Amino acid sequence: GQNIDQPTEMTATEGAIVQINCTYQTSGFNGLFWYQQHAGEAPTFLSYNVLDGLEEKGRFSSFLSRSKGYSYLLLKELQMKDSASYLCAAMDSNYQLIWGAGTKLIIKP
Amino acid sequence: IAGITQAPTSQILAAGRRMTLRCTQDMRHNAMYWYRQDLGLGLRLIHYSNTAGTTGKGEVPDGYSVSRANTDDFPLTLASAVPSQTSVYFCASRGQGDNSPLHFGNGTRLTVT
Numbered sequence: 001g002q003n004i005d006q007p008t009e010m011t012a013t014e015g016a017i018v019q020i021n022c023t024y025q026t027s028g029f030n031g032l033f034w035y036q037q038h039a040g041e042a043p044t045f046l047s048y049n050v051l052d053g054l055e056e057k058g059r060f061s062s063f064l065s066r067s068k069g070y071s072y073l074l075l076k077e078l079q080m081k082d083s084a085s086y087l088c089a090a091m092d093s094n095y096q097l098i099w100g101a102g103t104k105l106i107i108k109p
Numbered sequence: 110i111a112g113i114t115q116a117p118t119s120q121i122l123a124a125g126r127r128m129t130l131r132c133t134q135d136m137r138h139n140a141m142y143w144y145r146q147d148l149g150l151g152l153r154l155i156h157y158s159n160t161a162g163t164t165g166k167g168e169v170p171d172g173y174s175v176s177r178a179n180t181d182d183f184p185l186t187l188a189s190a191v192p193s194q195t196s197v198y199f200c201a202s203r204g205q206g207d208n209s210p211l212h213f214g215n216g217t218r219l220t221v222t
Binding site: 004008030031033035041042043044045048050087089091095096097099100101102 | 149150151152153154157167199207208210211212213214215216
């Protein structure tokens with residue numbers, strides 16, 4: 001079956017760095033997406049990886065290892081506004097997205 | 110401003126009633142989707158449409174129907190609502206290309222009593 005695993009909740013300190021992991025099992029693979037979702041709001045796109053390696057975009061970076069079925073989202077210089085849920089989604093061979101349940105990130109001052 | 114508009118924002122509905130959730134996009138995206146989001150369960154696909162005139166079933170289609178008469182509109186209908194359909198519903202669209210992300214509407218919070 002198809003499955004995405006990510007931690008339910010993480011806590012980090014303002015100004016620090018946090019890494020949110022995601023493992024996936026899909027029928028075929030056409031890329032991995034990360035989304036940010038603030039409470040009561042819609043998910044918004046953060047990153048897309050289809051090749052192995054690290055993609056950097058400002059304070060946020062995303063890494064992919066296709067051979068390990070593994071990705072992580074790295075957030076640097078954490079700010080209070082980064083408190084949100086982070087959703088990992090893998091695209092299968094039919095170009096359908098398989099979603100993880102999300103990781104709730106709590107930032108403490 | 111380009112994007113996706115969902116209506117209503119929230120609704121309380123008696124069980125057994127019929128309800129249509131509206132979704133309109135102005136980005137001329139071919140693909141559109143309806144998801145429900147429940148606590149601890151991630152987004153689950155209800156129905157999708159790859160282009161106007163076609164629709165498909167997602168992971169949890171039972172109790173829901175959709176239509177895609179044109180590119181812009183993708184309404185979701187609950188023929189006879191049940192309490193298990195209490196959820197937050199998101200409509201989304203996607204442009205061409207493998208790396209095109211989903212664009213989400215602001216969601217409809219539905220409570221079936």
